[in-house]
Amino acid sequence: MVDYEKLRERVEKQAEKAWDTKSIEGWFSRIAKEGIASKVDPKEVAADKPRILELVQRRAEECTYLSHV
Amino acid sequence: MEEFGLGSYEMVKALSPFPGLGGTGRTCGAVSGGLLALGLYFGSDDLLNHDSNRVCGTAARVFMERFEATLGSVDCKDIQTLLLGRYFDSKGGKENAEAFVKAKGFEKCTVAAGVGARLAAEIIIESMGRSSL
Numbered sequence: 001m002v003d004y005e006k007l008r009e010r011v012e013k014q015a016e017k018a019w020d021t022k023s024i025e026g027w028f029s030r031i032a033k034e035g036i037a038s039k040v041d042p043k044e045v046a047a048d049k050p051r052i053l054e055l056v057q058r059r060a061e062e063c064t065y066l067s068h069v
Numbered sequence: 070m071e072e073f074g075l076g077s078y079e080m081v082k083a084l085s086p087f088p089g090l091g092g093t094g095r096t097c098g099a100v101s102g103g104l105l106a107l108g109l110y111f112g113s114d115d116l117l118n119h120d121s122n123r124v125c126g127t128a129a130r131v132f133m134e135r136f137e138a139t140l141g142s143v144d145c146k147d148i149q150t151l152l153l154g155r156y157f158d159s160k161g162g163k164e165n166a167e168a169f170v171k172a173k174g175f176e177k178c179t180v181a182a183g184v185g186a187r188l189a190a191e192i193i194i195e196s197m198g199r200s201s202l
Contacts, residue, residue, distance in 0.1 A: 060186030061179035
């Protein structure tokens with residue numbers, strides 16, 4: 001079920017966020033130049049789940065922002 | 070994909086036309102991207118490996134259900150209406166494009182991208198250490 005209140009807060013947070021465009025561009029350039037790193041250890045990923053989920057979410061948001069503005 | 074060592078920059082490039090499924094307001098690009106990540110992780114090099122195809126299909130179905138439960142729809146038109154208050158057709162002319170920018174559409178639509186990527190990552194991590202999906 002959609003949590004409208006949580007979504008509204010998230011949307012407002014993104015709208016007001018100060019995007020570090022230079023840093024995002026740096027990451028994006030590195031990926032474009034060097035490619036994506038080799039396989040990772042599943043045990044390490046599973047053990048570090050909260051941090052990785054936050055990172056994955058943030059990277060997706062930044063990539064979307066940078067590729068549209 | 071980077072956090073799981075999946076895919077290549079070519080994949081990122083190939084996703085370029087997918088937002089709003091070719092700008093038509095249909096399937097959200099976050100859905101396309103999430104499914105691609107699941108395909109890279111659960112898909113098999115052997116397309117005749119039906120067990121692998123089944124696992125991949127199950128992961129995709131779980132993803133679609135969770136995405137829809139989070140954002141109410143998998144369609145760009147509906148998600149824009151939810152996040153921005155209305156739908157902005159990308160081919161709706163200059164005024165429409167300016168209204169999208171003014172409504173902070175670029176910033177607010179990142180919410181959907183984050184949701185899609187996080188859900189796909191959750192499904193991948195949940196499968197780790199498990200014998201079946």
